[in-house]
Amino acid sequence: MSGAASSGIGRPSWANLLFVLPYMLVLAVLLIAPVGLGMWLSFQDYDMLGGWAGGVGFENFTNLLNDRIFLGTVRNTVIFVVLTTPAFIVIGLFLALSLNDRTRRSSALRSIFFGASVLSVTIVTLVWRLVYLPDRGLLADTLAIVGLHGLDPVVSETYALPAIAVVTVWWIIGLPMTLFLAALQQIPAEIYEAAALDRTSRWRTLLFITLPSIRRTVVMVAVLEIILQFQLFGQALLITGGGPNNRSRPMVQFIYEAGFRDLQLGFAAAASQILFALMLLAALAQMWLGRRQDGAS
Amino acid sequence: MSGLSLKNVSKHFGMLEVIHDLSLDIADGEFAVFLGPSGCGKSTLLRMVAGLEPLSGGEIHIGGKRIDALAPGDRGVAMVFQHYALYPHMTVRQNVAFGLRNIGTKSDEIARKIAAAAGTLEIAHLLDRKPAQLSGGQRQRVAIARAIVKQPDIFLFDEPLSNLDAALRSRTRIELARLHHRLRATMVFVTHDQVEAMTMATRIVVMNQGRIEQVGAPMEIYLQPATRFVASFIGSPAMNFLAATPTGDANGRIMVRLADGTTVATAIPAAALPASGPFTLGVRAEHVLPGAGSPARVDVVERLGERTLVHALANDGSTIVYDEPGDVAPAIGDHIQLTIDPAHVHLFDAAGRAYHADRIA
Incomplete structure (x- = not known):
């Protein structure tokens, strides 16, 4: 039976490499090389005007850790992720559960909720600027009806970041909703019928049937949103500009300003590495939690 | 007693009438088999008894009590599904216990009932496994165990053998007949397989296009088919x-x-x-x-x-x-x-x- 043994199935063949080569080339040029370059830059004194002034070891990092504005942006970004990620999961799941049927009403609402996601950040922030406009905005007018005056989130140190979080959730709630809807539709109807025959209350059905069935999607949405929301930039820049008093300035805005306004590339690259490390840690922690529950249940 | 009585039951999906004014009495302790080709309405009828499909007309009584307006869990029925419908993230033990926990059964009583059912169905060694770790036949036993522990008035089986291979199917047939004999419970079994109907039923209900063609003991239906449809459907080779x-x-x-x-x-x-x-x-x-x-x-x-x-x-x-x-x-x-x-x-x-x-x- 030499024919079967020499058929080549399961043996590596260099010809196969040709198929992945185009992708690998693009990946190498556009991702791996820039990441490597960024890491190298973070250990250099590199000024766009002054040029390269040699390696500085960890100086960029120690400078960053002593920079109160940078530490403030780390705090802001982490708070923003903590505010938005659970909201994406809870509201996204709630919408998916409410709209998981074949009625025309649900289908229209699904389109509407997803619709906002296709808008660009400039349009979204423009719309919300009108809502948040001090004294004359929709929010101010509405609050005035119940007698609340002077609560202008975009100029408030306390409410600026939550206000941006609200805009972000409103803007892209469509994606988690759609992912949850897809997961819910994978659950066989027979399981719900068995649960109905088992006299399962609606609450216990959600807790013991639905949620365990879509646990992987919940973890995926969490990881996805952590990675996305750590990169907060456009909304903050356009709504508050990072203010007031840096209280809504996110890390990406700091990196942008250090690199492209102040032209300190090495310093900006070091800040990018810290952002990258934070995102990686948060995503790994989330995945580890998800896997631990997988094993436990 | 827990007989099943269908009175002028009908069902339509939009304009399409799938059950036509159907009446039937199944006595306590009977093993009734709804037999018919695909699309004859037998599964719909079973699901109507279970409460998974609303009635368009008529009444359903179990043990003399009208149940067609009750929720599925309140009807005193337990169902074994074609695809088993086990909860995939729960162990066998949790699957079997779930319905009992929902009605607040005490833990020691749940343990006792699970032990008894596991003994009957020989699944004691599988109790800590998840459904994905079981074979088709084992899943089938778990699904039956989940039904047994509820001590229902009526067991409903929706083509439960159709996913098993031929050898396992004939073995499970015998076990189900044995189980019926031991529990003396009322069982309603849906199938399109005349061999299953002939071997297990105390009474066969032959259905065609939403109507009952004939109700009778297996040999009565074999020897004296009421219609040409029954004569052609029962017996291999066909008449x-x-x-x-x-x-x-x-x-x-x-x-x-x-x-x-x-x-x-x-x-x-x-x-x-x-x-x-x-x-x-x-x-x-x-x-x-x-x-x-x-x-x-x-x-x-x-x-x-x-x-x-x-x-x-x-x-x-x-x-x-x-x-x-x-x-x-x-x-x-x-x-x-x-x-x-x-x-x-x-x-x-x-x-x-x-x-x-x-x-x-």
């Missing part, structure tokens, strides 16, 4: 059907002539038959006897081991199937002669209604 023209009667028994010119003196009382109209003669393979009689030519030979089915072409081109014991069959192309046992023929009128000889003891 032979031949066009027949009445030619008169002898001693009050109708005589018919077949298309090939053969005359059959049946045992069917002539008085029972309508005056005219086309008739079809039905005869099962075991009642077609080779030897002397009308000429025919062997067309196909099917060897099943313990018997052999011979498909023969009569002079007029119609096919007649008969069986031979063992492997003593003629070869394809052989010319043979066949006789129809007149005591065991049935006649069907144009509407499909059946006429039989008086029951032979």
